[in-house]
Amino acid sequence: MADDMGLVKTLKCVAPRGPLLKQDRNLLNKLNCKRRAFLSGTPIQNDLLDTSVYHFVKTRMLGSIADFRGRLSDCTVSKTTGATQNCAGLYFNVLISGKLAVLDCILASTKSRTDDRFVLVSNYTQTLDVFEHLARLRGYQFVRLDGSMTAKKRMKIVDKFNDPDSKDFLFMLSSKAGGCGLNLIGANRLVMFDPDWNPANDEQAMARVWRDGQKKPVFIYRLLTTGTIEEKIFQRQTHKKSLSSAVVDCEENVERHFSLSELRELFNLKTDTLSDTHDKLQCKRCINNIQTKAPPEEADTTCSVAQWNHTTSKHKIKDFALHSAWDTAVSFVFYQRSHEKN
Template sequence: MLNRTLIPLLYRLTPLQTELYMRFLKQAKPTETLREGRINVSSLSSITSLKKLCNHPALIYDKCVEEEEGFEGALHLFPPGYSAKVLEPQLSGKMVTLDYILAVTRSTTGDKVVLVSNYTQTLDLFEKLCRFRRYLYVRLDGTMSIKKRAKIVEKFNSPQNPEFIFMLSSKAGGCGLNLIGANRLVMFDPDWNPANDEQAMARVWRDGQKKTCYIYRLISTGTIEEKILQRQAHKKALSSCVVDEEQDVERHFSLGQLRELFTLNEETASDTHDKFHCCRCVNGREVRLPPEGADCTSDLSQWNHCFDKKGLRDQVLKASWNSAVSFVFHQRSHEDQKGVV
């Protein structure tokens, strides 16, 4: 099996996302609803709202219109004349970089791309972007029958097929789905369960794949998403964490860790890197490579990393680099590693 390059990309929130995020934490006060390390319905709703906001403000626009808890008086923060019917990529650090990645991939390679999200609402945004950019695409979510699913997968995998993008709901993707027609995959948001993310990432890195695979994981730095990444990256968490839904979160977090979920660190390029107290960086630059044979599946402290695009092998990512990107981890898999089934 060929190599795959795993690339967690950390992004700064846009000014609109930051303002909405801070306003929500101040008004909804999610930490005050935590009692004895337990998450209640209100806390679960807060987690979902923050995760969606990290994807794009359009996903919480209706909450602002309805002035739901945490979004009271927030409607005026959106640009004048804003309409949720029209996607504005520049309002999300993730979405604007995805826009770049797709444009560069389309114009400089013959590669196809799989886009994965936990939310069908995010797939709706992908569709708007594709229609605006005139990219041909197919979409698979939980509403599609097994029979139809097999047909579109076979069609997409054909080199003669013109579809450039395959949109996939992570919950509908499951194991066994073979999308080797693409060799670039974007995980737009992290799942609590690292096994679910691994399953989704393995859709393109499978037996029969003839190209090196590039897997981009998009994470909003300093937010709840980076806390999820940290939970996944810890070796102990990977072996013991079986969080499948928000409802299971409190079983794996202390009260202090739960409270930390509802914070925003605006000053950091990567809260994850900060917590490593990295000994391989000097003045914010990696000067020593990871040890030979370093773990490339879980221990992020042993990955290559950078604050800029120097040292990156992926030419698509280099050409897509923009001001929203704050930090990148990157690692190539070992050739003898096997993909997840």
């Protein structure tokens, strides 16, 4: 078929993995092809680094890569610097404190009752520093992987952590540095401490413990501070996935989720809600924040949180670690199982 279409005469290179090209952008520039197609099993993310992919497929469509990045960076900084400065103190003084108390309780409860181990994921190296402080305070052994570590050393600490005889209780992971490709089956519990605007980043990071070779039940905890920008980021993740379903999977009835007023509300702090996300769902299965109707039987963790279980009471929680941490700072929980045991 390729000969009939005339592709053999023009195709110069077949790359087995698109992500490798995304990582080595100099390699993209060296390929001399008249007809170009870029195939990748991982998402092309909405950050400046992935503009090289578009530049490869359609040269000069966005101008030079350096010029385009410069223009977009200037625009982004000018529009967000003020908001970022206003929220910096709020994030580290409010967001971390409540979630850290919940995390501390989950870790202590699990450590005292099981031999389960944890992967702690954050988008920020400052938060990994906080994790380190907590681990040293409680006497937990740990390893840390962030962007400062070489690839060779990364594999050594991954292999060490995955060793069944390893004494490391915690694997601290920067989602930007190691959220994709790592196999961390030495742990069966993972905590996503903060959300990313791009849902693909979080989904890749959460998949680190649910991999081939995992022999234990897996628990994923996503911690969001109620009424803050974190809930709004999570809501935007849900909206982005809905948009992806409409474009890629041809699903219908996907609403337009953005408005000017919603964008202005991103940095507003809501103190009068148990869950802003649940409020915006306008859930018909709950009355006064009490679930009166179970989710559909076919619902699982791949479904929208609208089809998960909702609770404001720890008595509905079967996971002992989350149950024990409830009274520290938990107001609302969405929970679901991927499947039932046969």
